[in-house]
Amino acid sequence: MSEVYNHKVVEKKWQDIWDDEKAFAATNDYSKPKYYALVEFPYPSGQGLHVGHPRPYTALDIVARKRRMQGYNVLYPMGWDAFGLPTENYAIKNKIHPKIVTEQNIKHFKHQLHSLGYSFDWDREIDTTDPNYYKWTQWIFLKLFKEGLAYKKEMPINWCPSCKVGLANEEVVGGACERCGTPVVRKVKSEWMLKITEYADKLIQGLEDVDYIERVKTSQRNWIGRSKGAEVDFSIKGKEDKLRIYTTRCDTLFGATYMVVSPEHPYLDKYKADIKNWDEIEAYREQASKKSDFERAELAKDKTGVAVDGLVAVNPVSGKEIPIWVSDYVLMSYGTGAIMAVPAHDQRDWDFAKKFNLPIVQVVSKDGEAVDIEKEAFTDVATGVMINSDFLNGLSVKDAKEKMIEFLNEHKIGEAKVNYKLRDWVFSRQRYWGEPIPVVHCEKCGYVPLDEKDLPLLLPEVESYMPTDNGESPLAAMTDWVNTTCPCCGGPAKRETDTMPQWAGSSWYFLRYTDPHNTECLADPEALKYWLPVDWYNGGMEHTTLHLLYSRFWHKFLYDKNVVPTPEPYQKRTSHGMILGENGEKMSKSRGNVINPDDIVEEFGADTLRTYEMFIGAFDLAASWSDDGVKGCRRFLERVWKLQDIMTDEDVYSKDLEIKMHQTIKKVSSDFENLKFNTGIAALMTILNDFTKKKSITKAELSTFITLLNPVAPHITEEIWSKIGNGERLYQQPWPTFEEAKTVESVVEIAVQINGKTKGTISINKQDPKDEVLAKAKDEIKDKLTGNIIKEIYVPGKIVNIVMK
Known part of the structure; x- marks a missing residue:
């Protein structure tokens, strides 16, 4: 008998092994077929992960793991969208520097993601607040500025007198600041703008060449509003x-x-x-x-x-x-x-x-x-x-x-x-925690870009990053930093003190993953040529207008400047449904229905959480959390663990389950590629019942079964693979293949009727001749054949009907 499954021991063991072996690092072997799977990188908030995060991460992890087994060089990266207002607000409230807050949040997030066993290539981790990263965000801005696509404009903004900050329309609720409740006022300010409207037609036309789900395309077209x-x-x-x-x-x-x-x-x-x-x-x-x-x-x-x-x-x-x-x-x-x-x-x-x-x-x-x-x-x-x-x-x-x-x-x-309904993109924030805009203002020369060799323009250390009373950025008070010389005429000039919005760094991060440590350019052209476009990008529907549109705009601009090799950044875009509380409401602290994934991992294991989040329902639809559902997935994995106890040494599929094995391989392979993770797992549950009912499973069947389950539940399957004496690692094995001919049932059970009423059933081979089938049918119901047979009907592979008088 196998010992009781201890997820804490098994999961830590394999996570350590994967780390030591750099199991999921993408290689620079550009001769191999590539696959670039991408999920939206998270904002590392103080609250850490919620159970909504693992749903898309697990889905693309399944695809990434499967594709590696199919021989692809897979890039599945992760990083941090770490500039922005929430961190700064937290820092102000708690009197901690935003940089320290960010470092703490990233450390917590990374630990949580690691505990879930994701096959991210951590060697390619990026952080938008790293000067080595935002140097290239600034570089892209300079390119836009020099092409006339970045400009300054007087415009009214929503101003919160309490927070002393300009607010986006979405941050104003009922005429008041969403954060503090103070009534907002309108202020006219000079704002940096990006001319996304210049690319409106290209953004619409490009949708014809990509594999986005239709509702994503529709939301993009409606937002542009041509x-x-x-x-x-x-x-x-x-x-x-x-x-x-x-x-x-x-x-x-x-x-x-x-x-x-x-x-x-x-x-x-x-x-x-x-x-x-x-x-x-x-x-x-x-x-x-x-x-x-x-x-x-x-x-x-x-x-x-x-x-x-x-x-x-x-x-x-x-x-x-x-x-x-x-x-x-x-x-x-x-x-x-x-x-x-x-x-x-x-x-x-x-x-x-x-x-x-x-x-x-x-x-x-x-x-x-x-x-x-x-x-x-x-x-x-x-x-x-x-x-x-x-x-x-x-x-x-x-x-x-x-x-x-x-x-x-x-x-x-x-x-x-x-x-067009589309408006140019407001690109200024009067805050500290963002990328400095690499432009100076000279009374003689106007707005002048920094020389590219002077990038990155570092965010200076400040004693106070509190917002100012007059609506200027906290950087405006740093006269030693603000006062500089004009790169054009050498005369006195002042630095731009607005910083970039949070989504500046997220508009191109997928490019940096291809070559994240390059100090000479945004990314090596050969790396970009090999990896682009992203093969599959998944993210929330709430990002299919702003973020998706902005990143497509930047990419198309960089394509026009011969920086990137493809006109579109993402070949495929899908979106996942939210995970709701058990009461069907959106999870929130105020409702008291938030589920912490750490608690589920601790009690039931990462594989259980991964399996449950994929089995909870159709991936693109919202689904309500269920503690009973979590427990059910744990029981499923425990039954998988116990298959070791009924394994035989045969290295072939058993005759009676051969067709079922090929059918399962075909269905799981297809479902994992088509957002049908729940039905793929259901197919594995079904054949597990067959093994349990038979009280026997061959080594070949168990090896195939756990290989199919591995992308969903990688820790338990690696452990079983090792324990049943298979060599190497499971993650290094080829993905199972099926024979189409063996996915078709040859033996079927059909009804035997008398005058249209079912009196019994028989098992036949679909290729059996009519005479044999009729003889077998009459033998099955011989005690009921009490009249004269006037007609015998056989619908091949379906039914036998004996008409009597």
Whole structure:
């Protein structure tokens, strides 16, 4: 009898062996077929891993281990996305330097990952806060700057007076700072921007050449938001300026009955003297400044606004005077900061018009007939016919658009335009814990990049990294560091004191893994040529717009500069579902339903946690945690351990299980490559039942079985492999193969019926001739054949039916 399975002893033993043998190090042998598997590297927070982390890590570890056994040179790396606000906030609160906090968090995370037995190549570990890494983040920024893709722009930001920091829209909840609850205000600051919009079309087109799950492609396309339309100029009565708007429905211009401008629109200030209700406008602007863009554009259900008393617009096609309103649902950061409103055919405009008693004019008919637009907007207008539209009347929507574009061009009041929802990337943070931006400002030369030989520009040591009252970075107070000389003219200059956002380092980290210790370039061109593109990249759906888009943008830029050899960074992208609490709710401290993976590893073992997280349900769907499910997976592994007790010495598959073995190899091999980890494990559980029921397993069967299970549960399977006398290491063995012919059942059980009612069953070979099958069937039910047989029916391999009278 085998001893009781002790996961603590076995798991530590094999983790030490793998470390000593550098078992999973990718080689520089570029003659071998390669496979690059990538998971999103974590932010090393003080809380450590939660049970959501192991799900994607285990999934790609399964693929990486399987591919190594199939002869591939596998790169499966791990690193740390370690700059950012959470660490700095923790450091400020606890008066510990962010660098020390980061080092502590990384050490804890790495210990946790190591305890789970992942086959990461730890020789290629990277850390975005390492100057040897962020030197190349800065280098990429300089390349972007020199190409005009990095620039400075005055723009409003969300400002928390308490935290003294600019906030992203996502960090503002209900008009208040997510972290401290203080109401935010709007501040205008000069921010570094990256011109990702320059690559909008390339980012859309590139999706045709990659193997991303469809919902990832859809989210990217929607975020970029490419649309065809027209820009149109609306005159302001008595003024030289015109309000330019963008619309995808220039065919509805005759239905534009009012205009709406953003509270921040510069024409409001320019014509302040003409606006009779300026105090009201100013009060409304103050109110709007306390909301994030997201709240204004996406969350606002109840429309608010103020009419501009003193300014009137002119509809450029009808010549009619129409009112101008101010409303916070129009953003200065999107489009032109002004819109035309066609309330008959837009629900938002209709709601606004009804609330403020503004005119509504239908210009697209339903099947040639007007509809009751007093009740609701008529928005199903793609196939309508134009009415109330002068020279467009009677035309289809498609033809009306074309004719209106001609009219706009002819009268020089507009033009065709392709527009994008995508906005340029705000690239400044007024914080300490980030990559310094390698630019100086010279009164004579303007913004000047550092010489590349002077990189990395190190983040200086500071006595205080507290945010400043005026919204500047803590670096701004370091005059010895700030005051420098201009690389261009040699005169006095000041360093940029904003730092880069957290996702700067994560936009190219996959490139550095290919050659992480290179001091001469971002990565050796031969290494990049060999490893790229990433074969399989998995990450959360929440990162499929921002991070995935940003990294594709940087990669495409580097491709255009001949730094990388492929136009796309990732060939395949998948996303995993969240692991929820047992109550089906998202895990959080406040709900008290967070599961610490360390506790599961301690009590049940890493292999149990790995098996459970893969067996919990479909990989791409959310799943609720179950303590009973964990215990069930532990029992499964204990049954696997006990197979040693019933092993025989035969080095072949037994005759009665040969087909089942080949079927299992085929299914597990396929399922592990197609996100069906749960059904692959289920197949292994099924054949385990067959072995247990038979009370026997050959050495060949056990060797194959534990090889198939090894990517999921590597520690227990390595130990069994060793204990049953197999040489070398299991991780060095070839992946099992199957013969297609042997995956087809030749012996089947079929029903034997009399007059369509089943009276028994027989086992037959699918190739048995009809006469033999009928004879066997009649023998099986001979005591029930009490009448005259008038017909004998045999459906090959399916059923026998004896018709009697």
